[in-house]
Each structure stands twice: as C-alpha cells, then as structure tokens.
Amino acid sequence: xxxxxQRELTFAQAVREALAEEMRRDTRVxxxxxxxxxxxxxxxxxxxxxxxxGTNRVIDTPISEAGFTGVGVGAAMTGMRPVIDIMFGDxxxxxxxxxxxxxxxxxxxxxxxxKVPMVLRTTLGATRRSAAQHSQSLHAWVSHVPGLKVVMPSxxxxxxxxxxxxxxxxxxxxxxxDKMMYKLKGPVPAEDYTIPLGVADVKRAGKDITxxxxxxxxxxxxxxxxxxxxxGIAAEVxxxxxxxxxxxxxxxxxxxxxxxxxxxxxxxxxxxxxGELASVxxxxxxxxxxxxxxxxxxxxxxxxxxxxxxxxxxxxxxxxFEAARALCGKA
Amino acid sequence: xxxxxxxxxxxxxxxxxxxLRMYRCMQMIRHFEDRVNDLYLRALMPGLAxxxxxxxxxxxxxxxxxxxxxxITSTHRGHGHCxxxxxxxxxxFAELLGKEAGYCRGKGxxxxxxxxxxxxxGANAIVGGSAGIATGAAFSAKHLGTGQxxxxxxxEGALGQGLLYETMNLASLWKLPVIYVCENNLYNxxxxxxxxxxGDILARGKAFGIASESVDGQDVRAVHAVAARLxxxxxxxxxxxxxxxxxxxxxxxxxxxxxxxxxxxxQEEQEWKTQRDPILLFAAWLTGQKIADSAALGQIESEVxxxxxAAVDFAIAxxxxxxxxxxxxxxx
Ligand SMILES: Cc1ncc(C[n+]2csc(CCOP(=O)(O)OP(=O)(O)O)c2C)c(N)n1
Numbered sequence: 001x002x003x004x005x006q007r008e009l010t011f012a013q014a015v016r017e018a019l020a021e022e023m024r025r026d027t028r029v030x031x032x033x034x035x036x037x038x039x040x041x042x043x044x045x046x047x048x049x050x051x052x053x054g055t056n057r058v059i060d061t062p063i064s065e066a067g068f069t070g071v072g073v074g075a076a077m078t079g080m081r082p083v084i085d086i087m088f089g090d091x092x093x094x095x096x097x098x099x100x101x102x103x104x105x106x107x108x109x110x111x112x113x114x115k116v117p118m119v120l121r122t123t124l125g126a127t128r129r130s131a132a133q134h135s136q137s138l139h140a141w142v143s144h145v146p147g148l149k150v151v152m153p154s155x156x157x158x159x160x161x162x163x164x165x166x167x168x169x170x171x172x173x174x175x176x177x178d179k180m181m182y183k184l185k186g187p188v189p190a191e192d193y194t195i196p197l198g199v200a201d202v203k204r205a206g207k208d209i210t211x212x213x214x215x216x217x218x219x220x221x222x223x224x225x226x227x228x229x230x231x232g233i234a235a236e237v238x239x240x241x242x243x244x245x246x247x248x249x250x251x252x253x254x255x256x257x258x259x260x261x262x263x264x265x266x267x268x269x270x271x272x273x274x275g276e277l278a279s280v281x282x283x284x285x286x287x288x289x290x291x292x293x294x295x296x297x298x299x300x301x302x303x304x305x306x307x308x309x310x311x312x313x314x315x316x317x318x319x320x321f322e323a324a325r326a327l328c329g330k331a
Numbered sequence: 332x333x334x335x336x337x338x339x340x341x342x343x344x345x346x347x348x349x350x351l352r353m354y355r356c357m358q359m360i361r362h363f364e365d366r367v368n369d370l371y372l373r374a375l376m377p378g379l380a381x382x383x384x385x386x387x388x389x390x391x392x393x394x395x396x397x398x399x400x401x402x403i404t405s406t407h408r409g410h411g412h413c414x415x416x417x418x419x420x421x422x423x424f425a426e427l428l429g430k431e432a433g434y435c436r437g438k439g440x441x442x443x444x445x446x447x448x449x450x451x452x453g454a455n456a457i458v459g460g461s462a463g464i465a466t467g468a469a470f471s472a473k474h475l476g477t478g479q480x481x482x483x484x485x486x487e488g489a490l491g492q493g494l495l496y497e498t499m500n501l502a503s504l505w506k507l508p509v510i511y512v513c514e515n516n517l518y519n520x521x522x523x524x525x526x527x528x529x530g531d532i533l534a535r536g537k538a539f540g541i542a543s544e545s546v547d548g549q550d551v552r553a554v555h556a557v558a559a560r561l562x563x564x565x566x567x568x569x570x571x572x573x574x575x576x577x578x579x580x581x582x583x584x585x586x587x588x589x590x591x592x593x594x595x596x597x598q599e600e601q602e603w604k605t606q607r608d609p610i611l612l613f614a615a616w617l618t619g620q621k622i623a624d625s626a627a628l629g630q631i632e633s634e635v636x637x638x639x640x641a642a643v644d645f646a647i648a649x650x651x652x653x654x655x656x657x658x659x660x661x662x663x
Binding site for chain 1: 402434436437443463464468469474475493494662663
C-alpha cells in the first residue's frame with residue numbers, strides 16, 4: 001500500500017468518499033433513498049453529500065422501497081447510474097421483485113441488449129439491539145440469483161475500493177454494509193483506487209486452519225486468530241469479499257494449505273452462504289482436508305431483542321476460537 | 332361512441348397517410364396474433380401466448396403519438412405494443428419460437444420481447460412489474476434532459492399491485508414524463524375486474540394529483556387524440572398522466588383458454604366483435620371520410636397477411652441459438 005495509505009477513515013467515511021468521488025467523476029451517478037439528503041441516512045453515512053451534489057442527485061424518496069428500487073432499474077437501463085439506498089437489509093424483502101425478477105434478469109431476457117448498471121446499498125448485522133426486523137443478514141437471498149453481483153466489504157479500504165468498482169460495473173450489484181462496522185477505522189488511501197469484484201483477500205496468513213469469514217465476521221475471525229495464536233495455532237483468515245463473483249481458487253488454495261476450514265458468516269446458517277462456501281471448498285480441496293469443513297452462521301431463530309439472547313445468535317471470537325481448537329484436535 | 336377530442340387539444344390533425352399507417356398497424360397486430368394462434372394450434376410454438384386481438388386501437392393510438400426514441404414498457408399481452416412501437420414481425424415470430432434471430436436471441440419469448448432500437452424496455456410477465464422501469468426511464472429522461480416520454484402499459488389486473496401506486500406517487504412528486512396506460516379489457520385472467528377493483532379507477536390517479544382520463548379503447552382516433560395531448564403535456568414537463576382505455580380481448584386469456592363460458596358469455600364476446608371492433612369501426616370511418624375505399628383497405632389487409640406469412644416462414648426456418656448461448660449474457 002502506498003504512503004498515503006496511512007490516512008485512516010471510518011468505514012462510513014470510506015463509503016461516503018467512494019460515492020463522492022464517483023459522483024464527481026460521472027454526473028450520471030445519483031443516490032435515491034429514504035432520508036439520504038439532508039439527514040444523510042440514520043447512520044449518517046451520506047452526511048455532506050447533498051451539500052456538494054444537491055437534491056437533484058442525492059434524492060430523498062418516499063418510503064417506497066419497491067417503488068424507488070424499480071425507478072432505479074429503469075433509470076439504470078436508460079442512461080443513469082443510480083445508487084439505491086435501502087436503510088436496513090431487512091427491507092430487501094420489499095424490493096425483491098424489482099431485484100430478482102427485473103434487475104437480475106433484464107440483461108439475459110433481452111438477449112444481452114439492455115443493461116442495468118445499478119448499485120443497491122444496504123446493511124446487515126445483529127447485536128445492535130434492534131430486534132427481529134432490523135437485524136438480519138439476508139445476503140444469501142440475493143447471492144442465490146443469477147444476474148446479481150453481491151459485495152460484502154469488511155474494512156474501510158475494501159468498502160471504498162469495492163463500492164467504486166460496483167458503481168462502474170454494468171450489472172446490478174447489491175452492496176452490504178455491516179452497520180456495526182460504520183465506526184471501524186482503517187487505512188484508506190486518498191488517491192483513486194478500485195478493487196476488482198471476485199478477488200478474495202487473505203486478511204491474515206497462517207498454516208494450521210483457515211477461517212473463511214465475510215463482512216462482520218472478518219473482525220470476529222481476526223480476534224479468534226489472536227486467541228488461537230496464544231495456544232500455538234496459526235489461523236489464516238480469508239475474506240471472499242464478494243459472494244458473486246466468487247474467488248473459489250483462493251478459498252481452495254488456503255484450504256489445501258491448512259487442511260482445516262471453518263466458514264463463518266452472519267447470515268442464517270441453514271441454506272446460507274456458509275453452505276455454498278463449504279461446498280466449494282470440500283469439492284475443491286477434498287483430498288487435502290483433515291476434517292469436514294465446519295460452518296458457523298447465525299442461529300436459526302428470528303433475532304431476539306433481549307441482549308443476552310441476541311448475543312447467543314451470532315458467532316463470537318470465543319465460539320470461533322473453541323470450534324477452531326476442537327477442529328485442530330487441541331480441545 | 333366517438334369521443335372527438337376538443338379542437339384546442341388536438342396536437343396536430345393526422346393526415347390521411349398517418350391514418351392509413353395506423354390502419355395497417357392494427358391489421359398487422361390482428362394478423363400477427365392470428366398467426367400466433369395458428370402456430371399454437373399446429374404445436375409449432377413452445378409454451379403459450381396472450382393475444383392482443385380486440386385491443387389493437389390502444390397500442391396503435393398511443394404509439395402513433397410517440398417519438399421513435401420514446402420508451403414503452405409492455406406486459407404479458409405485449410405483441411401489440413411491440414409491433415405498434417415499430418418491432419419487425421419476423422424477428423418477433425423468431426422470438427416466439429425461441430430462435431436466435433429473435434429480438435432476445437430466443438431467451439425471452441412471447442412475454443419478454445425487448446428492443447432498444449424502438450425504445451421498448453421490455454414486456455414483463457410480472458403483472459404490474461414494469462411500473463418501476465417505466466417511471467425510471469422517465470426519471471432518466473428528466474435528469475438527462477432528453478425530452479423523452481415513457482409509456483407504461485398495464486392491464487387492469489395490475490391495479491391490485493402496490494408498486495403502481497408507489498411509482499405514481501414518485502412520478503407525480505417529481506413531475507416525471509410517464510403515462511400510465513391502463514388497458515381495461517374487463518378480465519383479470521378469468522375474473523371480472525369488478526370482483527377485484529374497488530371504487531373509481533381514475534380516482535386512484537387523481538389522488539396523486541395525476542391527470543387522469545378515460546377513453547373508448549375501441550376508437551383509435553379517440554385514443555390517439557387524448558394520448559397525443561397527454562404525451563405532449565408530459566413532454567413539456569407537466570408531469571405524469573393516467574389514461575384508462577376501455578377495451579376487450581376477443582380470445583382467451585392465453586391461446587389455450589378455449590372454454591370461457593364459466594367466466595363470460597359467448598354473447599358478450601359476439602357483441603364486442605360485431606359492434607365494437609376497433610378495425611371495423613376505423614374502416615367505416617376511413618371509407619366514410621373517403622380517405623380510402625374498401626378495395627384499398629382490402630389491399631392493405633392482404634399485403635399485411637402476406638407479410639405475416641413470410642415472417643412466420645422466416646421464423647420457422649430460422650435456427651435455434653447455439654447451446655453454448657445458455658450461459659451467455661447472464662452478466663454484462
Ligand atoms: C405478479 C403476478 N401475479 C400473477 C400473475 C399471473 N397472471 C398472469 S396474467 C394475469 C391477469 C392479468 O390481468 P390484467 O392485468 O388485467 O391483464 P390482461 O391479461 O387482462 O391483459 C395473472 C393473474 C403474474 N403473471 N404476475
């Protein structure tokens with residue numbers, strides 16, 4: 001990373017900077033969402049953008065997720081580069097027809113003629129004491145659908161570089177931000193850079209076990225790796241960064257190297273992305289594995305409000321540490 | 332009923348040439364659909380198709396008022412919209428047969444014909460599903476200052492979809508140049524619309540402050556006059572409109588819907604076909620005005636018939652896409 005990388009930004013600032021840079025670069029880029037303009041979203045991620053770009057490009061919408069997502073689809077087809085803001089990932093359900101039956105399929109159904117260069121930004125993640133309708137991580141739903149790309153940054157650096165790439169992409173991209181991570185700080189270069197979609201990142205190298213972690217789980221995996229180091233286990237942390245396109249090779253290579261793998265993700269464990277990632281690894285690294293690939297996801301319950309209950313529902317440094325220790329035969 | 336448009340509201344009185352082009356286009360839709368039904372009956376067409384027969388005046392009256400670069404979104408019953416917006420019948424038939432020469436390389440089929448060259452953003456098999464796309468195209472037109480207008484065609488069945496009202500609200504707030512065209516052919520599939528639709532349809536548009544009008548959808552001149560006025564108003568920046576076109580589909584909900592007595596009577600169908608047929612009504616007016624005699628109109632019809640047969644023959648002879656195409660164009 002160049003010298004200027006020493007500059008630190010929060011995750012929220014990195015997202016905002018990516019948007020601002022892309023809006024300066026390309027006047028077709030506009031933002032549509034609830035409370036995105038003067039309010040800058042409830043998470044203040046977009047604060048300041050309306051002052052620079054005006055209400056013509058940072059556009060407050062009615063509370064009509066399906067409606068303004070659909071407008072985004074049509075606008076993207078006809079010359080704009082809309083960035084749709086869906087406040088909570090739980091509200092993806094309201095946009096589903098526009099995303100799944102419209103945006104994802106238009107390019108294919110039209111024989112490659114129409115394109116939908118749209119980004120839909122939304123959030124994921126529990127433990128914010130927001131209860132069952134404001135805490136889900138529903139990225140598996142959209143990862144399932146051909147025609148959509150799905151991005152899940154885990155650091156400010158990745159957030160900025162991946163969001164800029166997503167905005168320049170010719171396809172509909174769903175971009176998930178962990179709302180617990182908005183205040184996380186990290187190095188972000190001031191100059192223009194992008195990160196290609198479909199390239200995993202090894203966040204920490206190790207030889208004994210691979211922790212594949214997405215979005216919010218990357219910090220958890222890094223914390224668990226610190227704990228594991230103390231008992232002599234060198235964990236490698238691999239972040240796929242995008243659910244689709246998926247960098248299968250990096251996951252498989254790490255699994256072959258360490259021979260033990262835990263896949264962790266904040267979506268529901270059942271039928272979730274952990275199942276897909278574990279399967280890719282099992283198929284690709286079968287003869288190198290010392291143990292079945294272990295999956296760790298959110299418990300299969302609606303996220304409860306009560307703090308001690310909510311905290312049980314997602315993998316933590318401690319539960320990952322214990323699972324890894326057991327997998328390495330050091331229980 | 333011929334609802335002549337108010338003189339002051341007529342944008343420009345169509346010429347004889349234009350009337351005859353519209354007549355030809357209506358015949359084209361009718362005979363196109365006749366060939367589609369024939370392909371189905373001869374088991375040459377995969378799947379089903381929803382025919383537009385009886386509703387020709389709506390698509391033609393409206394699309395004649397559009398610029399070539401204006402946008403439309405269409406529905407599962409979309410062949411008429413595509414043709415009226417300028418699509419070529421041979422490539423449409425090819426699409427219906429799943430052939431590579433089709434508008435979507437055979438990947439869309441009857442319910443998904445799309446064509447950027449004629450401003451066709453695509454037919455949509457989700458009832459009401461295109462309201463966002465049409466409104467978004469109007470959003471682009473406004474933001475990019477192109478002067479384009481978008482027309483969102485939908486059946487009255489889509490009045491039950493919330494998306495429609497979300498986008499109407501947005502379009503009105505932002506004064507977007509979009510015309511919502513409700514084609515009320517009386518039936519949501521096999522259910523009379525009165526069983527599914529409360530209150531006054533136009534009041535739904537008016538509630539959002541949208542100019543809302545209804546028109547006899549069997550009278551192509553009336554449709555054209557009101558559409559031209561609403562479209563120009565939208566183009567001038569006065570915001571969206573809702574146009575309710577009262578019409579009727581002559582055949583089944585789709586080509587396989589043969590026995591219909593359980594939801595509507597043969598007598599009702601007969602009355603529309605004999606007394607309210609948009610092509611017969613228009614032909615009578617054209618001959619009455621001495622714009623064309625019946626021989627000239629007959630000539631148009633036989634030319635159209637021959638053209639449709641040639642288009643079908645083209646499509647039947649055309650090859651399927653290569654199998655390797657199955658994974659192409661998932662992503663741009
Ligand atoms: C969202 C959705 N629900 C149901 C259907 C099944 N369906 C196809 S056409 C149709 C009736 C549509 O009626 P209308 O909108 O009036 O159009 P028409 O067929 O009369 O032209 C239904 C229910 C569908 N395609 N999409």
